[in-house]
Amino acid sequence: MPFVTVDHLAGVEPEVRRRLQQRVAQTVVDTIGAPPENVRVFTRAFSPEDIYRGDGEVAGALPMIRVELMAGRSLELKRALMVGLARTAAEILGVDVAQIRTVLYENPPHHFCFGESPRG
Numbered sequence: 028m029p030f031v032t033v034d035h036l037a038g039v040e041p042e043v044r045r046r047l048q049q050r051v052a053q054t055v056v057d058t059i060g061a062p063p064e065n066v067r068v069f070t071r072a073f074s075p076e077d078i079y080r081g082d083g084e085v086a087g088a089l090p091m092i093r094v095e096l097m098a099g100r101s102l103e104l105k106r107a108l109m110v111g112l113a114r115t116a117a118e119i120l121g122v123d124v125a126q127i128r129t130v131l132y133e134n135p136p137h138h139f140c141f142g143e144s145p146r147g
Contacts, residue, residue, distance in 0.1 A: 028061070028065055028095070028096055028097055028139055029055055029059070029061055029065070029066060029067075029094055029095060029096035029097075030067045030068075030069070030094070030095040030096075031051055031052075031055060031066070031067070031068045031069070031092065031093070031094050031095075031112070032068075032069045032070075032071060032092070032093045033047060033048075033051060033068070033069070033070045033071070033090060033091075033092050033116060034070075034071045034072075034073060034089055034090060034091040034092075034093075035070065035071070035072060035073070035089050035090045035116075035120055036072065036073060036074075036075065036078075036086065036089050036090075037072040037073060037074045037075075038072070039070075039072060039120065043119060043120070044070050044072075046119055047068075047070060047115075047116065047119045047120065048068040048070060050115045050118075050119060051068045051092075051112060051115055051116070052066045052068050054108070054111045054112055054115045055068075055094075055108065055112075057111075058104070058107050058108045058111050059096075059100060059104055059108055061096075073089065087126055089126075090116050090120060090122060090126070090127050090128075091127075091128050091129075091130075092109075092112050092113070092116060092127065092128070092129040092130070093129075093130050093132065094108065094109075094112070094129070094130070094131045094132065095132045095134065096131065096132070096133060096134075097133070097134060097135070097136050097139060097146070098133040098134060098135050098136070099136070105131055108131070109129040109131065112129055113127040113129055135147060
């Protein structure tokens with residue numbers, strides 16, 4: 028834990044996706060101190076016909092970053108994580124950072140299990 032999912036438009040080359048995954052993972056490790064072996068990063072590509080933004084501007088609907096993590100970190104640390112992830116994704120995907128949306132989902136430790144070892 029944490030798990031990070033980055034949704035982006037289709038067409039991103041595999042080596043760019045891998046670099047995005049690596050840099051996002053490193054951002055999480057550096058920002059919140061999560062052990063590298065616990066960080067999972069997933070990328071999902073969407074074609075424009077699978078996306079709709081309320082004003083019809085499809086390209087502006089992504090990237091979207093979702094982070095699932097255990098509760099207990101300070102607001103400052105969570106804000107630093109969101110800013111770091113947005114900057115990383117913007118740099119690698121070549122989009123304006125203002126276009127990126129990031130959402131954190133916090134869960135209590137007792138909602139997680141590593142293998143057969145419940146937490147909390």
